[in-house]
Amino acid sequence: MALVILGLMLLLLFLGYPMKVPLTAAAIAAVVLFMPGADPATLVQQMIGGVQPSALIAVPMFIFAADIMTRGQAADRLLDMVSRFIGHVRGGLPITSAVSCTLFGALSGSTQATVVAVGGPLRPKLLEAGYSDSFTTALIINASDIALLIPPSIGMIVYGVVSGTSIGELFIAGIGPGLLILVLFCVYAYVATVRMKIAPLPKATWPERRRALRRALLPLGFPVIVIGGIYAGMFSPTEAAAVSVLYALLLEVGVYRELRLGQIVDIARSTGLVTAVVFILVAAGAAFSWVISYAQLPSQLIGDTLGLGPDSGYATIMATIAIAFFIGCMFVDPIVVILILTPIFHPVAVAAGIDPVLVGTVVTLQVAIGSATPPFGCDIFTAIAVFKRPYLDVIRGTPPFILMLIAASVILIAFPEVALFLRDLAFGD
Amino acid sequence: MPGARETTGAIFRAVTKLEEVCLAWGMIGIASLTIANVFARSLFDSSLAFAEEISQFLIVFVTFVGLGYAVSQGRHIRMTAIYDQLPTSWRKSLMLTIALTTSAMMFYLTYLSIDYVLGTVRALGTVSPALQVPLWLVYLSAPLGFSLAGIQYLMTFFKNLVADDVWLSFDKKDEYDELPPADI
Numbered sequence: 312m313a314l315v316i317l318g319l320m321l322l323l324l325f326l327g328y329p330m331k332v333p334l335t336a337a338a339i340a341a342v343v344l345f346m347p348g349a350d351p352a353t354l355v356q357q358m359i360g361g362v363q364p365s366a367l368i369a370v371p372m373f374i375f376a377a378d379i380m381t382r383g384q385a386a387d388r389l390l391d392m393v394s395r396f397i398g399h400v401r402g403g404l405p406i407t408s409a410v411s412c413t414l415f416g417a418l419s420g421s422t423q424a425t426v427v428a429v430g431g432p433l434r435p436k437l438l439e440a441g442y443s444d445s446f447t448t449a450l451i452i453n454a455s456d457i458a459l460l461i462p463p464s465i466g467m468i469v470y471g472v473v474s475g476t477s478i479g480e481l482f483i484a485g486i487g488p489g490l491l492i493l494v495l496f497c498v499y500a501y502v503a504t505v506r507m508k509i510a511p512l513p514k515a516t517w518p519e520r521r522r523a524l525r526r527a528l529l530p531l532g533f534p535v536i537v538i539g540g541i542y543a544g545m546f547s548p549t550e551a552a553a554v555s556v557l558y559a560l561l562l563e564v565g566v567y568r569e570l571r572l573g574q575i576v577d578i579a580r581s582t583g584l585v586t587a588v589v590f591i592l593v594a595a596g597a598a599f600s601w602v603i604s605y606a607q608l609p610s611q612l613i614g615d616t617l618g619l620g621p622d623s624g625y626a627t628i629m630a631t632i633a634i635a636f637f638i639g640c641m642f643v644d645p646i647v648v649i650l651i652l653t654p655i656f657h658p659v660a661v662a663a664g665i666d667p668v669l670v671g672t673v674v675t676l677q678v679a680i681g682s683a684t685p686p687f688g689c690d691i692f693t694a695i696a697v698f699k700r701p702y703l704d705v706i707r708g709t710p711p712f713i714l715m716l717i718a719a720s721v722i723l724i725a726f727p728e729v730a731l732f733l734r735d736l737a738f739g740d
Numbered sequence: 741m742p743g744a745r746e747t748t749g750a751i752f753r754a755v756t757k758l759e760e761v762c763l764a765w766g767m768i769g770i771a772s773l774t775i776a777n778v779f780a781r782s783l784f785d786s787s788l789a790f791a792e793e794i795s796q797f798l799i800v801f802v803t804f805v806g807l808g809y810a811v812s813q814g815r816h817i818r819m820t821a822i823y824d825q826l827p828t829s830w831r832k833s834l835m836l837t838i839a840l841t842t843s844a845m846m847f848y849l850t851y852l853s854i855d856y857v858l859g860t861v862r863a864l865g866t867v868s869p870a871l872q873v874p875l876w877l878v879y880l881s882a883p884l885g886f887s888l889a890g891i892q893y894l895m896t897f898f899k900n901l902v903a904d905d906v907w908l909s910f911d912k913k914d915e916y917d918e919l920p921p922a923d924i
Contacts, residue, residue, distance in 0.1 A: 326834060327823030329816035332842050347903070352856040355849065359879055362803050363796050368774060375771060546778070553774035576764045579771075583763030586799075587806020588815055644817055687821050702821070723899070732761060 312345045313608055330644055334595040337601045339462055346605065354598045361597025364472045364589045365549065370420070371586040372552030373463045376533075376559045377419030378578045378585075381428045383563030383570050385530035389414055390432060392527035399514035402497070402504035404440050408433045409454040409496045413489060416458030417534035418555075420465040422682060423693045425455035434698065441509045447707030448698060452690045453716065456679035459645075460489035463555075466645055466675045468548065469593070473653045476667040478548045479541045483737045484672045484730040486538070488625075488723050495715040529562055542737045549586055589646055596650030607653040621662040628663050629724045632656045632670065633677050640681020644689050648678055672730040673723060680716040685709060752812070752895065752910055757887070759809040766802040770795045789870040797868075797878045804885025806842040811892035814908030831906050831914065839897035846890030 316337045331421040335354075342351045344661035380386050392415065394407045411429045419425060423643045430451040437447040459466050462482035471478035515523070536554055540546035546554060546620045570578075601608060619631055635656065639648035652675070660670045682688045694705050723729050773791040780788045806881040810816050823831060862876040895910040 324819050325819050325822050326838070327820050327836055328842065329818050331816065332838075332845060336845060339845075339848070352852045352860065355853040355856040355882060356860075359800060359882055362799055365792050365796060368795050368799060370772060371767060371775060371802075372771060375767060526830040545782075549774065550778045550781070553771065553778050556771045557775050576768070579767040580760050580764035583767045583802050584806055584810060584813065584815060586767065587763065587803050588810050588817060591807050591810070592817065643819065683767065687819050689817065689819075692820065702824070 312341065312606060312612075315344070316341050316602075324643065330647065331591050331595040334592075334599045334647065338595075338598045339364060341602045341606065343453055346602075347603065353601070357598040357601040358594035362593045366468065366472050366478060366547075367593070369463070369478070369549040369552040370465050371582060371590065372421040372549065372556050373465065374424070374585055375579065375582040376555035377421075377424050377428075378554065378582050379556070379563055379570070379575070380418050380533075381424065381558040381668075382574070382578055383559070384567045385418070385533075385559070385562060386415060386428045386431065388523075388527045389418075389530050390429065392523040394512075395515040395520050395523040398512040401511055402501040403511050404433075404437055405440075405442065405450055405500035405504065406497045408437065408450055409457070409493055409500060412451070412454035413457045413493050414534075416455075416461035416489065417463075417537065418530070419458060420453045420463040420468070422458050422679065422690050425458040426451060426690060426693050427697055429455065429696065430694070440512075442504075442507065443708070444700070444704060445708035446503060446507075447708075448700060448705050449712055450496070450500065450657050450693055452683045452694050452705070453709065453712035454493075455690065456683050456716070457489050457492050457496075459483040459679040460492070462486065462541070463548065464553065464675060465589070466649060466678055467671060469646055469649050470653055470671045470674055471548075473650060474657045474667060474671065476671050477738075480668045480734050480738055481671045481675070482538070482541055482548060484668050484734040486733055487677060487729045488672060488676055488719060491722065491729055492716065492719050495719060496712070499711060516576055526730055529566060532558065536541075592643070592644060592646050593650060596647050600651055603651070603659055604654060609658075612655060613659055619659055621659065622662075623659075623663065625663065625665060626724070628665065629670075629673060632660065633673055633720055633724065636674050636677035637681045637684070640678045641684050641687060642687045645678035645682050648681070649674065666727070666731065668734055669727045669730055673720070676716075676720055676723060680713065680720070683709065683716075684713055748895070756809065757814050759805055759812070759888075762805045763802055763809060766798045770802075773798075793868050793870045793873075797873070800878060801881045804881040805888075807885040808888030808892055811889050811896070812909050812911070814912035814914075828906060832900060835906050835908075835914070836897060836900050839893045839900060843890050843893035843897060846886050846893060850886040850890060851881050853879075853886055857883060883900050894905070 319340055320333040320337040323336055338354055339351060342349050343355060368474050390411050393411050397403050397410065398407055400406065408429060411433065412425050415425050434447055434451060438444060462485055464482065464485055467481040467485060468478055470476065471481050533555060537551045538557060540551045540554065541548060560575065564572060564575065617631060619628060635652055636648055639652055657670065661667055683690045685691060691705055694700070695702060742784060771797050777788045777791040823834065826834065857876050857879040861879055866875045868875060869893060892909060896907060899907045899910050908914045
């Protein structure tokens with residue numbers, strides 16, 4: 312049964328079917344062919360139930376807030392501030408890009424939105440300064456992955472809902488690994504700049520910097536609301552998301568007067584579309600998950616095939632989880648991977664006494680890496696669509712970044728404090 | 741039959757417009773209710789149970805209405821690494837197959853969801869905890885969305901059959917240029 316389901320799913324996936332189809336078709340095939348006692352209509356029940364957890368409402372709210380900020384001025388103001396402060400150092404432009412991706416990650420929960428918001432304005436500047444196309448594109452794709460670790464994070468929300476882990480704790484735990492990757496990327500950007508012999512930008516004067524900082528002050532209120540609000544225990548992630556939307560509206564409509572209320576309706580339509588595209592995958596993933604757990608495939612896979620149990624030891628379990636999620640995301644959307652693999656692997660990790668927040672952070676890092684990794688990582692296809700570059704050009708520069716990200720995973724698994732330090736500080740024991 | 745083609749186009753645009761209105765106001769509704777709930781909790785220390793409930797109804801509604809709309813916009817996530825390398829004639833045949841079979845699957849899901857919503861849920865008479873709304877009414881979004889998506893895929897199939905080029909949906913060609921960056 313497992314082989315038939317998996318074969319059907321991969322076949323439809325590789326043929327280019329919309330991703331909801333392979334999942335749903337595999338679930339239908341399993342119920343009709345192999346589960347005589349089950350009613351196929353249960354799949355619909357699972358789909359409707361799958362999108363209902365109220366914690367998931369944080370997802371469209373964060374997308375909405377980021378959409379408003381990107382159409383308005385907030386995103387541009389942040390980029391401008393970062394470039395005036397660090398543009399003049401060696402490798403300033405790529406470092407600016409990486410820092411901007413991280414900062415934008417604090418406004419938005421998805422890598423795709425970050426590729427567009429930061430890559431759109433900064434990519435032409437990088438190319439103009441003399442950076443190669445492959446380096447530039449790879450930098451933007453991979454640095455955008457940091458957005459998935461910096462709160463808010465859509466991946467973490469879905470992981471938290473599926474596994475029953477505190478989303479607030481996951482958010483705070485993502486900050487450390489996110490910053491670690493930022494540092495690695497900045498070092499690489501510096502080295503690459505020296506090797507390509509590219510001169511730094513002229514230094515901004517202090518009055519210019521003060522002005523840029525003042526202009527960016529209100530957009531910087533976002534991370535304060537999201538991270539500060541959750542840190543201080545004021546908001547749940549869903550509430551922080553709703554307050555972000557309100558703040559974005561006040562900023563862009565009230566203060567900057569960049570957007571009119573009529574445009575907000577159009578942004579809401581765009582957010583609704585993105586939300587539906589994500590949530591239909593959540594629904595299909597829920598149906599698929601129900602089928603495999605009904606057939607008791609997880610325990611077969613974990614116990615018999617992988618030989619994994621609570622006694623397997625920390626390193627083995629974490630390495631298996633990391634590799635499974637990483638490989639999964641090389642092929643399908645991270646949300647789908649988290650929905651399907653989490654119920655399979657989470658129980659083993661918890662039974663072995665591993666902190667669920669640590670598991671969630673490692674999983675988020677792996678899906679971030681996987682979605683930027685050839686052959687089929689979905690960020691690559693976003694970049695192809697947004698920058699209109701051929702596939703091979705887009706992936707050529709990725710290997711050094713992937714090596715750094717794998718190094719970051721090893722560091723995170725070996726030293727969980729990277730993630731858990733801030734969490735323990737915020738939430739105590 | 742030029743008349744039939746124009747009528748189809750007009751109906752397509754009207755349905756799309758309606759879907760857009762539903763999605764936009766669905767999102768605005770969820771945002772307003774969630775914000776109201778934050779104020780209620782922090783100012784008056786009491787959560788609005790009905791606000792959370794309506795948000796949940798709306799997210800079900802947005803998901804399934806958006807299912808059809810995303811088909812019409814050619815926006816469902818696909819893994820196109822292999823598909824994109826194929827010559828146009830192959831892509832055309834593949835798109836015809838994908839549209840027809842996906843349409844069939846959507847109609848099967850419509851059938852299943854009618855069975856579940858009008859059969860099981862209505863017979864059980866389940867109501868929502870705060871507002872006492874019969875859930876089968878809320879869940880009608882599912883058959884509605886599946887059937888709209890099925891029709892959209894069927895229209896995509898016929899479009900590819902009669903028109904030149906490869907079409908992702910009834911009025912979206914298979915090319916990257918049409919992706920508006922701000923819409924991601």
